[in-house]
Amino acid sequence: MIQQLRTYLNTPTNAAPLVVFRLLFGLMMCFSIIRFWYHDWIDLLYIQPKFHFSFYGLEFIKPLGNYTYVLYAICFLAAFFVAIGFKYRIAIITFFLSFTYIELMDKTTYLNHYYFISVLSFLMIFLPANSSFSVDSYRLKKAYKTIPNWTIDSIKLLLGIVYFYAGIAKLNSDWLFKATPLKIWLPSKYDLPLIGETLMQQEWFHYAMSWSGMLYDVTIPFLLLYKRTRWFAFFFVVVFHVFTRILFPIGMFPFIMIVSTLIFFEANFHLKVIALIKRLLNQMFKLNHSIVLAENYSFTNKKLTVGVVAVFMLVQLVLPFRYLAYPNELFWTEEGYRFSWRVMLMEKMGISTFKIVNSKTGSYFYVDNKDFLTPLQEKQMSFQPDFILEYAHYLGDHFTKQGHKNVEVYVQSYVALNGRPSQPYIDSKIDLYKEKESFKHKTWILPFNDDIKGL
Amino acid sequence: MLKKIIFGFSLFALVFSCSSSDESTISSSSDGFDRSTMLTNWADNIIIPAYQDLDAKLVTLKADKDTFIATPNQTNLETLRTSWLNAYKVWQYVEMFDIGKAEEISYKFQMNVYPVTVADIKANIDNQNYDLSHPNNNDAVGFPALDYLLYGVDVTDADILVKYTDVNYQNYLSDVIDQMVLLTDTVLSDWTSNYRATFVSSIRNTATSSVNKLVNDFIYYYEKGLRANKIGIPAGVFSSTSLSTKVEGFYSKQYSKVLAEQGLKAVKDFFNGKNYNSTLVNSSFYYYLNYLDRASLVSNIRAKLDNGLTKIGTLNANFSSQVETDNVKMTETFDMLQLAVVSFKVDMIQAMNISVDFTDADGD
Helix, strand or coil, X not given: CHHHHHHXXXXXXXXXXXXXXXXXXXXXXXXXXXXXXXXXXXXXXXHCCCCCCCCCCCCCCCCCHHHHHHHHHHHHHHHHHHHHCCCHHHHHHHHXXXXXXXXXXXXXXXXXXXXXXXXXXXXXXXXXXXXXXXHHHHHHCEEEEEEEHHHHHHHHHHHHHHHHHHHHCCCEHXXXXXXXXXHHHHHHHCCCCCCCCCHHHCHHHHXXXXXXXXXXXXXXXXXXXXXXXXXXXXXXXXXXXXXXXXXXXXXXXXXXXXXXXXXXXXXXXXHHHHHHHHHHHHHHCCCCCCCEEEEECCCCCHHHHHHHHHXXXXXXXXXXXXXXXXXXXXXXXXXXXXXXXXXCCCCEEEEEEEEEEECCCCCEXXXXXXXXXXXXXXXXXXXXXXXXXXXXXXXXXXXXXXXXXXXXXXXXXXXXXXXXXXXXXXXXXXXXXXXXXXXXXXXXXXXXXXXXXXX | CHHHHHHHHHHHHHHHHHHCCCHHHCCCCCCCCXXXXXXXXXXXXXXXXXXXXXXXXXXXXXXHHHHHHHCCXXXXXXXXXXXXHHHHHHHHHHCCCCCCHHHHCCHHHHHCCCCCCHHHHHHHHHHCCCCCCCHHHHHHCHHHHXXXXXXXXXXXXXXXXXXXXXXXXXXXXXXXXXXXXXXXXXXXXXXXXXXXXXXXXCCCCCCCCHHHHHHHHHHHHHHHHHHHHHHHHXXXXXXXXXXXXXXXXXXXXXXXXXXXXXXXXXXXXXXXXXXXXXXXXXXXXXXXXXXXXXHHHHHHHHHHHHHHHHHHHCCCCCHHHHHHHHHXXXXXXXXHHHHHHHHHHHHHHHHHCCCCCCCCCCCC
């Protein structure tokens, strides 16, 4: 067993897939940041709001005012340096830190695909993605032909986790036996040409899409792994992601996933890509080709590196199951919902109206959420307990500072999940200003009136 | 292998380009819900007839105003007040349609912002130099300004009549009414000449399409124009104390209830797709929700709106005195109206899966 592991860890493989992955990943990130900037979302999401929702324990991570643009610029430069493989280690560390900081500034904008970028870039810190076909190897005049096989496998494993966990998250009665939320989402795409007024309105199609989406997610990592099914699998990767891109406003995520899955292909494909790019570069610049080809890349700190990556993978495997430590329905309480690859899994909406009460006199007034939150923040806050609590504390502090006495904060909250009638969500008799955030179960979330079976 | 990849990407480009093609290819298959019919019903049977009625009522108002200014006596004042009230009631049926020309010219802000700022009105009367369409004058024009001008410029009717011997008062009253007629003409003629076609044909599910905008307008009106402005703000639910001067029709002291009832009836009728000029019902939200298999939500919403109407029926005709004598009834009414806000903003929007986000960021 140990011997097998040792052999596995020493097995070399061609560096090309990892190197091409680095290039494409870097370019995708550059493009994502430009796109984000171009749409003016930095201003809209991070500069305009008066208040930001923080992750528990990370309240010190906040937007930096106008310096947020500098942060994005740093992130962009780092992504570009990753792409070209210039000072790779510093670049990928900088990218990981800046991107993760951005992601954590306001949990209103939490997206699984941002989290994916963060964990992937963390993993890439430990991989020799600049070992050839990079500015680094050009400057050192040394390129490695092979790298340890596990480095490429680690990315495949991470991608596999994302798909597989997204798939098993769909193993619930709402998704499979009620076809929600697709039954709610698809008919509203009536304006698509050809399929909008036809397929999108058919109940059988909602079921077909629910089941095939689940089967796709669960099986695709395995179909990509085996050579005989790989081409077939990649075809489905493209179709699936393009289809979701047409249906839903999911930005760059489909493209990032399509490009990422190229790592499953064998080295000769990537070598062709490299050869193609080299030819183009040679036409533009006269490059000096005196690079020494070295054999296998070896880590200077192999045990530590392998150890960190192994622990990281273990965390990735376990973290999505942390919801099991909480009582009640996960979709309802959302305790352990994030960071678990639960992607486009439910349709949830709410309305939360806050009441500021003077505990001595009993006098009260309601808060107009628009005075404090952007429409996106209000939407996200309305159905997520940790947002509701954080906002209640913000309101309590705000009105206390304004001179209101004996402030208590109550909320009247109604939430509808997957097309069920809305029902009261938070105990309206609980003074949220006295409740503290923690990883413990929030007892003031009212029980869900229905039952969703499954994982 | 490379060829296959290239094939894959071109396939993807093909599908992608198809997806972003124009809207001319939309078929009117019987599978989907027919939004054109709904929009046509809204435009032809509800919105335009309501504007036409308002326009007619304002023409009467204008004529009665001319008579009154020529002869400011008690009879003419009474007639003018009656035609003001008749127009104001019809106004409750159009305030929610903040779309097209109305949105462009900030129509509702020039027609029904209350409470008025008396100092602004007085300054305008004294200076005789004003731009009534300026945003600074939003609280000195429209129906609330007339409420003040016809009931509040002095204590007794006899004293009010004396005021209208002053040409400055005559001019201001006249200008305010003429402006209301002009604005309404502008909005109505835009509807009948070209906007109707645009409105009816805009059937896509985007944040700027007719259905989505009107769903937003409708809910916004119910939540803000009706629930908050007419009931909540005077009852003090958004402030530390109640604010009895902030009611609609503050100076006439008897119409805040009837105006609120009209507003809620307008909401109910629109939800049910009831024609403005008859009891016929056609496609509207309730049709749409039934199409989406949400019949129970329809009856739920109807019950909540009816309960709201019943509750308003128990209030004093003058909300101002209701707030001062028994504000609990006001806050209870507010809470009751709030229940339908939940149904509209959560259940109905979720069922229709309407794009309401003004933030056009990514989801996942």
